[in-house]
Amino acid sequence: xxxxxxxxxxxxxxxxxxxxxxxxxxxxxxxxxxxxxxxxxxxxxxxxxxxxxxxxxxxxxxxxxxxxxxxxxxxxxxxxxxxxxxxxxxxxxxxxxxxxxxxxxxxxxxxxxxxxxxxxxxxxxxxxxxxxxxxxxxxxxxxxxxxxxxxx
Amino acid sequence: xxxxxxxxxxxxxxxxxxxxxxxxxxxxxxxxxxxxxxxxxxxxxxxxxxxxxxxxxxxxxxxxxxxxxxxxxxxxxxxxxxxxxxxxxxxxxxxxxxxxxxxxxxxxxxxxxxxxxxxxxxxxxxxxxxxxxxxxxxxxxxxxxxxxxxxx
Numbered sequence: 270x271x272x273x274x275x276x277x278x279x280x281x282x283x284x285x286x287x288x289x290x291x292x293x294x295x296x297x298x299x300x301x302x303x304x305x306x307x308x309x310x311x312x313x314x315x316x317x318x319x320x321x322x323x324x325x326x327x328x329x330x331x332x333x334x335x336x337x338x339x340x341x342x343x344x345x346x347x348x349x350x351x352x353x354x355x356x357x358x359x360x361x362x363x364x365x366x367x368x369x370x371x372x373x374x375x376x377x378x379x380x381x382x383x384x385x386x387x388x389x390x391x392x393x394x395x396x397x398x399x400x401x402x403x404x405x406x407x408x409x410x411x412x413x414x415x416x417x418x419x420x421x
Numbered sequence: 422x423x424x425x426x427x428x429x430x431x432x433x434x435x436x437x438x439x440x441x442x443x444x445x446x447x448x449x450x451x452x453x454x455x456x457x458x459x460x461x462x463x464x465x466x467x468x469x470x471x472x473x474x475x476x477x478x479x480x481x482x483x484x485x486x487x488x489x490x491x492x493x494x495x496x497x498x499x500x501x502x503x504x505x506x507x508x509x510x511x512x513x514x515x516x517x518x519x520x521x522x523x524x525x526x527x528x529x530x531x532x533x534x535x536x537x538x539x540x541x542x543x544x545x546x547x548x549x550x551x552x553x554x555x556x557x558x559x560x561x562x563x564x565x566x567x568x569x570x571x572x573x
Contacts (some may be wrong), residue, residue: 274456311524362517368517369524372463376528 273420275413277352278333278342282413285331288406293322293363296399300370311369312393315400318366322359322403328378343380353418356411362405367400425572427538427565430485430494434565438482440558445474445515448551451544452522463521464545467552470518474511498573505570508563515559519552526557 275281297319300312307313329352336342343349374393427433450505452464459465481504488494495501526545 310527364513364516365520368520372521372525373528375462376525414565 273413273417275409276342276416276417277305277329277349278336278344280333280337282410283330283333283337285410285413286326286333289403289410290323290330291318292399292403293326295374296396296403297323299396299399311366313371315366315396318359318362319400319403322363322407325355325359327406349414349418353411353414356407356414360404360407360411363400363404365368365414366408367397367404370400379421422530423567425569428494428569429481429501429559430488430496432485432489434562435482435485435489436562437558437562437565438478438485441478441562442475442505444480444551444555444558445471445478448548448555449475449550452550461525462519463525464490467518467522467548470511471552471555472515474515474559477507477511478559490536498570501566501570501573505531505563505566508559512556512559512563515552519549519556522552 275285297316300319301316332343370393372395374390377393379392394415425431427437442525449468452471453468522545526542526549528543529544
């Protein structure tokens with residue numbers, strides 16, 4: 270059986286997972302540190318989703334790192350199916366959160382500036398951008414794993 | 422080769438495509454008829470995406486209907502790959518548009534009521550809900566077709 274680059278247990282997958290963890294953590298920090306994010310539903314949703322994505326990506330990064338070290342990739346179809354489904358669900362949730370946040374920031378930017386001081390809005394924007402990066406990596410991971418699934 | 426129910430050229434796929442066309446048209450009509458939708462970026466984005474989804478779903482509905490009538494399902498891997506990629510891209514765009522619209526409506530509902538009279542906001546909400554239904558059907562279509570692709 271050929272190994273798909275980027276699927277679970279390869280070095281590329283480890284990099285993808287690490288990138289997801291970093292970007293989601295950055296998104297969460299920019300959104301929640303010292304900002305009253307709970308005044309908008311979309312921002313609360315982003316924080317919730319990032320709180321799910323970070324442990325998921327971090328755990329899978331550990332699994333990938335271990336697999337690379339012991340040179341024994343994970344090849345149980347059941348576990349791979351769980352990972353694929355989890356990846357898909359989380360990547361859709363991340364996309365939804367990123368889009369909601371971006372559109373709310375867009376509204377805030379065009380409304381009265383008392384709602385959104387320039388410094389705060391910049392942080393919201395960066396948080397949305399980080400969420401988009403995280404979604405992109407998560408989407409790539411799920412595609413690679415989905416590709417591997419039928420060959421098991 | 423076994424035929425996956427819901428993949429291109431089956432009756433289930435025809436129903437899915439028809440549902441997508443109906444829901445996206447409803448979303449477009451509720452958003453654009455008599456409403457100043459171009460004042461918000463998210464609403465313009467929704468209208469643009471729906472303008473892409475409607476012809477795509479309608480064309481594929483015609484293809485499916487024809488395949489069912491002549492009892493000769495489409496089995497060219499190249500064409501199927503194009504359909505799968507198009508479905509995925511459009512389903513992601515639809516999800517993004519639906520989430521953006523929903524979060525903008527949420528903001529408008531909680532802001533000053535002069536921005537959003539009750540009747541208008543209700544229409545925006547219905548439009549967002551229709552976009553979500555359309556996304557769900559489009560996601561189902563793309564999953565079924567993706568499942569068929571490796572067996573060709």
